[in-house]
Amino acid sequence: MKKLFFLPVLMLLxxxxxxxxxxxxxxxxxxxxxxxxxxxxxxxxxxQLNPGFLAGVVxxxxxSSTFSVQxxxxxxxxxxxLTVNSNExxxxxxxxxxxxxxxxxxxxxxxxxxxRPLGGFISAGSExxxxxxxxxxxxxxxxxxxxxxxxxxxxxxxxxxxLGLLFGGGLSxxxxxxxxxxxxxxxxxxxxxxxxxxxxxxxxxxxxxxxRSLQVSLxxxxxxxx
Numbered sequence: 001m002k003k004l005f006f007l008p009v010l011m012l013l014x015x016x017x018x019x020x021x022x023x024x025x026x027x028x029x030x031x032x033x034x035x036x037x038x039x040x041x042x043x044x045x046x047x048q049l050n051p052g053f054l055a056g057v058v059x060x061x062x063x064s065s066t067f068s069v070q071x072x073x074x075x076x077x078x079x080x081x082l083t084v085n086s087n088e089x090x091x092x093x094x095x096x097x098x099x100x101x102x103x104x105x106x107x108x109x110x111x112x113x114x115x116r117p118l119g120g121f122i123s124a125g126s127e128x129x130x131x132x133x134x135x136x137x138x139x140x141x142x143x144x145x146x147x148x149x150x151x152x153x154x155x156x157x158x159x160x161x162x163l164g165l166l167f168g169g170g171l172s173x174x175x176x177x178x179x180x181x182x183x184x185x186x187x188x189x190x191x192x193x194x195x196x197x198x199x200x201x202x203x204x205x206x207x208x209x210x211x212r213s214l215q216v217s218l219x220x221x222x223x224x225x226x
Contacts, residue, residue, distance in 0.1 A: 048080065056072055081095065
């Protein structure tokens with residue numbers, strides 16, 4: 001699975017040698033995330049979208065007038081709101097609300113359709129994501145928060161790192177010093193969140209689940225170098 005990430009990384013390095021110009025700038029937006037539950041968990045729970053915040057910096061290296069490679073460093077909040085299915089007769093709890101902060105490093109290919117000053121683009125690639133300890137509330141969102149431990153020991157709830165696939169698109173608009181970028185993307189986590197010890201899955205909570213995230217952001221980029 002690591003090859004999915006390193007291919008666009010190699011393309012990024014190649015692009016940096018082909019052109020002396022790079023576009024850089026900030027972005028911010030919203031991340032709507034949930035869990036892709038295992039069939040067993042899905043029998044008991046519904047995973048609903050959980051809104052979170054994202055922000056970071058963009059690096060885009062053009063390889064031609066239409067094709068580029070882009071890398072980002074992002075802070076993003078992920079998680080899910082899980083409710084008990086209506087067919088449960090004696091549920092131990094009605095709702096579980098989880099939030100985990102992530103450091104995300106997406107690297108992907110970007111194709112720009114011809115057209116200026118307003119243009120469109122599509123993108124595809126992969127990302128590495130590194131989780132930090134999060135919060136879990138059982139019952140309601142107003143309940144006392146408990147810590148979600150991430151790492152690789154038997155005491156941890158979820159894994160520290162994830163690898164995901166990225167697909168998206170958006171619009172760009174040229175302004176005096178650069179471009180405004182409206183970006184939307186869908187990220188599919190590939191790792192089971194609870195596979196923390198000896199390649200076995202934790203049975204507590206949603207260890208067989210995988211992260212899913214829809215991200216929408218607005219940013220501005222401007223050229224340097226070249």
